[in-house]
Amino acid sequence: MGYSPDAQARSLVVGRTQTIGVVVTAITDPFIARVVQGIENTALDQGYSVILASSNSEPEREIAAVEMLRSKRVDGVIVTSSRVGALYQEHLDRLGVPVVLINSHRQQMGPYTFSVTVDNRHGAFLATKHLLGLGHRHIAYVTGPAGSSDDLERLGGYHQALAQAGVVPDPSSVVPGTGRLDGGERAFADLAKAAQRATAVFCYNDVTAIGFLRAARRVGLAVPRDCSVVGFDDIPFASYVEPPLTTVAQPMTDLGKQAVLMALDQVPRRDLRVAEASNTVLQGRLIVRESSAAPVQSPG
Amino acid sequence: MGYSPDAQARSLVVGRTQTIGVVVTAITDPFIARVVQGIENTALDQGYSVILASSNSEPEREIAAVEMLRSKRVDGVIVTSSRVGALYQEHLDRLGVPVVLINSHRQQMGPYTFSVTVDNRHGAFLATKHLLGLGHRHIAYVTGPAGSSDDLERLGGYHQALAQAGVVPDPSSVVPGTGRLDGGERAFADLAKAAQRATAVFCYNDVTAIGFLRAARRVGLAVPRDCSVVGFDDIPFASYVEPPLTTVAQPMTDLGKQAVLMALDQVPRRDLRVAEASNTVLQGRLIVRESSAAPVQSPG
DNA sequence: TTGTAAGCGTTATCAG
DNA sequence: CTGATAACGCTTACAA
Numbered sequence: 001m002g003y004s005p006d007a008q009a010r011s012l013v014v015g016r017t018q019t020i021g022v023v024v025t026a027i028t029d030p031f032i033a034r035v036v037q038g039i040e041n042t043a044l045d046q047g048y049s050v051i052l053a054s055s056n057s058e059p060e061r062e063i064a065a066v067e068m069l070r071s072k073r074v075d076g077v078i079v080t081s082s083r084v085g086a087l088y089q090e091h092l093d094r095l096g097v098p099v100v101l102i103n104s105h106r107q108q109m110g111p112y113t114f115s116v117t118v119d120n121r122h123g124a125f126l127a128t129k130h131l132l133g134l135g136h137r138h139i140a141y142v143t144g145p146a147g148s149s150d151d152l153e154r155l156g157g158y159h160q161a162l163a164q165a166g167v168v169p170d171p172s173s174v175v176p177g178t179g180r181l182d183g184g185e186r187a188f189a190d191l192a193k194a195a196q197r198a199t200a201v202f203c204y205n206d207v208t209a210i211g212f213l214r215a216a217r218r219v220g221l222a223v224p225r226d227c228s229v230v231g232f233d234d235i236p237f238a239s240y241v242e243p244p245l246t247t248v249a250q251p252m253t254d255l256g257k258q259a260v261l262m263a264l265d266q267v268p269r270r271d272l273r274v275a276e277a278s279n280t281v282l283q284g285r286l287i288v289r290e291s292s293a294a295p296v297q298s299p300g
Numbered sequence: 301m302g303y304s305p306d307a308q309a310r311s312l313v314v315g316r317t318q319t320i321g322v323v324v325t326a327i328t329d330p331f332i333a334r335v336v337q338g339i340e341n342t343a344l345d346q347g348y349s350v351i352l353a354s355s356n357s358e359p360e361r362e363i364a365a366v367e368m369l370r371s372k373r374v375d376g377v378i379v380t381s382s383r384v385g386a387l388y389q390e391h392l393d394r395l396g397v398p399v400v401l402i403n404s405h406r407q408q409m410g411p412y413t414f415s416v417t418v419d420n421r422h423g424a425f426l427a428t429k430h431l432l433g434l435g436h437r438h439i440a441y442v443t444g445p446a447g448s449s450d451d452l453e454r455l456g457g458y459h460q461a462l463a464q465a466g467v468v469p470d471p472s473s474v475v476p477g478t479g480r481l482d483g484g485e486r487a488f489a490d491l492a493k494a495a496q497r498a499t500a501v502f503c504y505n506d507v508t509a510i511g512f513l514r515a516a517r518r519v520g521l522a523v524p525r526d527c528s529v530v531g532f533d534d535i536p537f538a539s540y541v542e543p544p545l546t547t548v549a550q551p552m553t554d555l556g557k558q559a560v561l562m563a564l565d566q567v568p569r570r571d572l573r574v575a576e577a578s579n580t581v582l583q584g585r586l587i588v589r590e591s592s593a594a595p596v597q598s599p600g
Numbered sequence: 601t602t603g604t605a606a607g608c609g610t611t612a613t614c615a616g
Numbered sequence: 617c618t619g620a621t622a623a624c625g626c627t628t629a630c631a632a
Contacts, residue, residue, distance in 0.1 A: 001597070002394060007371040008308040009625035012608045017308070019351075019372075027340065028536070037328050040354050044361075049368055051319075052352040054340050061344075068349050071307040072319075094302060155441045159461065192544060217542060236328070237537050240481065240510060242517060309609035312624045 004169045011073070020076045020263060021069035023062065024054045030235045031252060035080055035102060038256025046264055048075070056205075059085060066091045076263035078256075079104060098266035105149045114266070116258045116280040119148050121285035123248040124157025127202050127230045127244045130246070130286055131163045134294045136200040136228065139167075141189040142181035142212065144204035150202055154232065154247040158202060170196050177208045184211025192219075200229060206247055208232035213241060213291070224293035234287055244289035251282045258282065304527055307421045311373065319367035319378045323353045323362065331552060332536045335380055335402060338556025346564055348375070359385060359586060365426055366391045376563035378556075379404060397546075399567035400559045405449045414566070416558045416580040419452050421550040422582035424457025427502050427530045430546070434594045436500040438530060442487040442512065444504035451479075454532065458502060464574040467597035470496050477508045484511025492519070499527060499595040504549055506531035506538045513541060513591070523595035534587055551582045558582065 010023040024032050032237040040050050051063035051074060051120060053136065062082065069077055077095060082287055084092070092099050101115040131139050144151035162169050175190045177183030182205060183271045188211075191198055203209035209231030216223055223243055225231050233247035258280050310319040323330045323338055340350050344350035351372060352461060353365035362382065367379055380402040384392070391401050401415040431439050441458045455474065462469050474488045477483030487512075491498055503509035509531030516523055523529050523543055531538060534549035553586060558580050 004367070006310045006373060006625050008373055008625075009608090012306075012312065012610090012625080015608085022352075026337065027327065027329070028337050030330065030333075030536075033328045033330075033333050037326065040327065040352060041356075044353075049372065050352050052322075052336075052340060052350050053344075054337065056341075064344075067304070070304045072349065073306060073308055110574075159314070169548075170632045188584070189389055214540070214542065228593065240514070240537075240541075242514070242542060272518075275355055306609050309624090310608080310611070313611045314627090315624085 001008060008098050015245070016075050016267065017073050018048050019051055019054065019072065019074045020048050020078060020260065021051045021065075021072070021074040022078045022080070023055055023069070023082070024080045025057045025082060025231075026057055027052065027054055030237070031233055031250070032080055033233045035256040039078060039260050040256075042257040043251075046260065048260070048264070052198040056260035057084065057121065061087065062088055063091045066095065071153075072096055072145070075128045075267045078102060078259045078263060080082065096139070098263045101264045102255055102259050103150070112281070113277045114262050116255055116262060116282065118250050118255065118259045119281050119283050121157040121160070123232060123250075123286075124154035125161045126157075126286045127232065127246075127248050128158045128161035129165075130231060130288065131200045131202065131228060131268035131292060132161060132167070134292060135224060136295050137167055138156075138170065138173070138198045139200045140173045140175060140182035140198035141185075142175055142177040142184060142190055142201060142203045144177060144183070144208065146176070148179070154204060167205075170198075172196065173198060177204055179204055179208060181207055181211035181214070184208040185211070188212050188215035200230070200292070201227060202232075204232060206233045206235045206245060209245055209247070209291075210237070210241055213243075217224045225290050228292040228295070230292055232284075238287075239289065241291075246289045246292040247287055247288050248284045250284050254282055291292060306476045314330045316375050316567065317373050318348050319372065319374045320348050320350055320560065321351045321353065321365075321372070322376065322380070323355055323365045323369070323376040323382070324380045325355055325357045325382060325409060327352065327354055331533055331550070332380055335556040335559075338553035339378060339560050340556075341553075342557040342560045343392075346560065347527060348560070348564070355382065356395035357382075359388065362388055363391045366395065366524075370395055375567045376400065378402060378536040378559045378563060398563045399442075399502055400563045401557050402555050405488045414562050414579070415571070416555055416562060416582065418451035418550050418555065419581050419583050421457040421460070423532060423550075423586075424454035425461045425501070426457075426584070426586045427532065427546075427548050428458045429530060430588065431502065431530060431592060432461060432467070434500075434528065434592060436595050437467055438470065438473070438496060438498045439475045439500045440475060440487075440491055440498035442477040442484060442501060442503045442508050444477060444483070444508065446476070448479070454504060463583045472496065473498060477504055479504055479506055481511035481514070481537070482568075484508040484513070485515040485554035488512050490514035498593045500530070500592070501527060502530060502532075506545060506568065508546055509547070509591075510537070510541055513545070524591050525596060530592055532584075538587075539589065541591075543591045546589045546592040547587055548584045549587050550584050554582055 233248040356361040531547035
């Protein structure tokens with residue numbers, strides 16, 4: 001029939017809107033898009049719908065988004081991959097509803113802080129160990145954005161694997177990138193003129209690795225014969241690139257799913273049980289494709 | 301201060317929610333993600349927020365999404381790239397709010413039908429003319445999903461350009477694809493064993509073109525030297541692929557922007573002026589990269 | 601069991 | 617111009 005109940009009038013009285021707010025930096029980021037897909041799917045399963053707000057990494061838009069979500073009386077908020085700044089956090093705390101952070105790191109944990117993150121250290125460890133297992137001893141790491149905690153953790157996993165294998169890292173083997181394509185390209189140039197030539201490169205993320213691949217191809221360097229390359233994230237295009245990229249897959253859909261479940265666990269219901277804070281950490285897994293192989297014997 | 305007006309109570313009395321609903325097939329589709337970005341940005345400019353609903357192309361989820369949006373009393377609905385089926389349309393009509401379709405084609409135009417589309421025919425014409433201008437005479441077209449109206453229109457533009465140049469198309473020059481990567485790969489195989497070898501290929505979309513590129517590389521065929529390739533869409537990865545892909549860029553952000561403006565134009569305001577129906581058609585533009593070049597002289 | 605009234609947080613209207 | 621009050625569409629608690 002032609003009748004539809006007014007959800008607003010309803011929630012005005014029951015106190016729940018069956019809506020969760022999602023603030024992202026940019027929905028065009030393939031990584032974020034998959035996280036949002038995970039969020040949307042499990043939200044639907046739970047009878048919830050999703051209000052999307054993009055910040056484009058502009059602080060003013062970020063707080064405007066939070067303010068809008070507050071007005072709309074969402075039952076929970078999920079924030080993905082944002083650098084949660086001081087005043088932003090203040091707005092989040094004001095919110096009065098559960099806030100779950102995905103792959104973000106707050107400066108200080110407030111009383112209402114919940115988060116789900118991927119184990120960067122373990123992922124990097126897996127990637128580096130894979131290269132070591134293939135026989136590589138000169139393995140470089142191309143960093144991400146300067147000061148990113150993701151980057152620091154991945155660097156940590158890289159060092160850990162090296163140490164465990166008894167390999168002392170060459171001081172020039174950590175080269176700066178940007179997390180973008182140009183970072184990988186520049187890193188290739190830097191690495192090419194280094195004294196000790198690396199036989200394998202672990203990159204902060206897939207985009208960096210693809211930039212590296214591109215630069216290598218331009219000068220006729222063959223991957224993986226002349227140099228193995230491993231990325232991080234497993235963005236959709238990682239498998240389409242030539243050669244298909246070995247990488248550490250982030251459980252992007254699960255990241256979103258867990259965030260929704262964690263948020264909904266906090267919204268007062270019959271079985272209300274409000275935790276103080278919690279952090280779910282999910283493990284990535286290594287996906288071996290064709291960009292990594294055993295090193296060729298050096299002539300002589 | 302710590303006060304935030306309740307947008308629900310407000311909209312209960314003013315009759316507007318300052319919210320628009322967006323139903324997409326999958327937010328992970330890079331094309332759709334950019335359209336949604338355009339929607340979200342201009343919605344924000346207009347003081348609107350966005351409720352996102354993914355259908356995963358499942359009809360039941362599609363109508364569930366529309367029903368949810370109706371309950372939430374959105375002021376307008378934007379549907380992207382969906383095959384609007386018979387019963388789905390019925391739900392849309394029930395909605396009572398403006399519905400704008402992006403790149404979709406309704407079977408029959410209802411009273412409330414507004415749409416914004418890209419000029420597929422013109423885009424395909426541009427692409428084919430580009431190849432003709434380079435000197436190609438044997439140009440193949442790899443189709444998209446069978447029966448897609450986008451595909452039919454692009455095929456029309458292809459034929460139009462050919463006809464205008466006085467080139468009679470070889471009957472085997474239109475080969476079936478799927479719109480996915482495998483379609484391009486299969487099309488390459490089909491084309492390779494054709495009697496008359498094409499020197500250039502225009503693909504239904506970038507993903508198909510990339511599949512084609514991949515298959516070509518596997519057998520050592522050089523692009524563009526041995527065969528030029530042109531895609532359609534200009535997805536983010538089109539420029540990262542090797543060689544960077546010549547393609548027809550869809551104005552994705554504008555698609556979203558126009559859809560919002562068209563929807564908001566219909567919501568009753570001080571200056572209410574309700575059109576019967578309208579269709580904004582946006583032009584794509586050719587982006588020449590490195591996957592297309594003049595054909596080499598055939599030996600002898 | 602069925603029905604009626606109160607109230608959710610706003611805006612709008614109408615007296616004062 | 618300022619302040620009280622009805623109404624928006626629903627749920628729920630209580631009364632018949």
